[in-house]
Amino acid sequence: MIVTESGAPLLEPPFESGRRLAEYETLLEIGVKLAGTLDLQTVLELALENAEEVCRAETSSIWELDEERRELFFRVVRGRAAGAIRGLRVPVGQGIVGSVALSGEAEVVNDVAADSRWHGDNPSGDFRTRSILAVPLVAQGKVIGVVQLLNPVDRDRFTAGDLWRMRQFATVLAPTLQNARLWASQQRQFFQMVTALAEALEKRDPYTGGHVRRVVAYSVLLGAEMGLSREELRDLRLAATLHDVGKIITPDRILGKPSPLDSEEVEIMRRHAADGASIVSHLSNPWVLHGVRSHHERVDGRGYPDGLTDPEIPLAARIIAVADTYDAMTTSRPYRSGLPAERAAAEIHAGAGSQFCPRVVTAFRSLFEEGRFSLEAAERAVEAISEAEPHL
Secondary structure: OOEOOOOOEOOOOOOOHHHHHHHHHHHHHHHHHHHOOOOHHHHHHHHHHHHHHHOOEEEEEEEEEEOOOOEEEOOOEEEOOHHHHOOOOEEOOOHHHHHHHHHOOOEEEOOHHHOOOOOOOOOOOOOOOOOEEEEEEEEOOEEEEEEEEEEEOOOOOOOHHHHHHHHHHHHHHHHHHHHHHHHHHHHHHHHHHHHHHHHHHHOOOOOOOOHHHHHHHHHHHHHHHOOOOHHHHHHHHHHHHOOOHHHHOOOHHHHOOOOOOOHHHHHHHHHHHHHHHHHHHHHOOHHHHHHHHHOOOOOEOOOOOOOOEHHHOOHHHHHHHHHHHHHHHHOOEOOEOOOOHHHHHHHHHHOEOOOEOHHHHHHHHHHHHOOOOOHHHHHHHHHHHHOOOOOO
């Protein structure tokens, strides 16, 4: 039996079969919701949202285990203490939550001030912890995290009923969380492999160092400004990473030419869009296929390889076109100097409705005029969508 710090047993309300059946039904519904996605951030957000249905508390969080560093951390936290504890990391075995992760046993502490493991709240915040309910998340026999609730709402202590409900909730959540973490890890490894391929290919052209990284960052920044979802931004990131993969077929004499290309060489260079689409067609990802094939299309129909017009050009390609062109204009080549940022921005604005999608240019203009279109800001946008892809 879990006991309080004073040794008194937790209070258990009278058993009611109807109420217990309703609780099982709620848990089943939660399980169905969680099983509907493999996106890690979505799983965590759904879990905390539904944890509040199971047991109301002033603050709820899901700590995940960083196995390499043997620390607990969280990506999402809800409630009054969110601001004070966001970004906190706790070594396994330290504090109450760390003890639960180490032992694999749930704990209720209804007077944290009397527990020697409690190190106090953030003195700069106005939240005060009275009670903690912490339940380990166990998948395949291993602790992968801890669900933690702070301070029951409208009550002075957590009960044995609260503990029972949260244990059942943890049983539902743990395998779903583990699947989402594994999927995120696989996605990260795949993206790292793709990025390595793109950067290796980039080394064939001695004049475009860092181009892929910058186009990816600018594309994600533009996509975020346009309101794309996290999943769409990740697909856009992959498409931008591979946008020039077709150049693996382009001869070195053309890629590395230190002077402008002649008309025949231009035609050979232009083949990289269609060649790249052929290479990535096996990925079965329309964002990637369209971004690679169509990022040199123009809304007036004068682009290549297909001469698409405004309504036909996919969104990924429209966004990458602006990012790619801006970076090309601001990057120096042996035969010309890169344009100043203000001049390049003016060229992007002038191309709205002819070369570029007006919607994307509007997003670009807002970012640029507000001082938010920079490589640093763009890289932060990439980091933001990478946070839910853990090293396991």
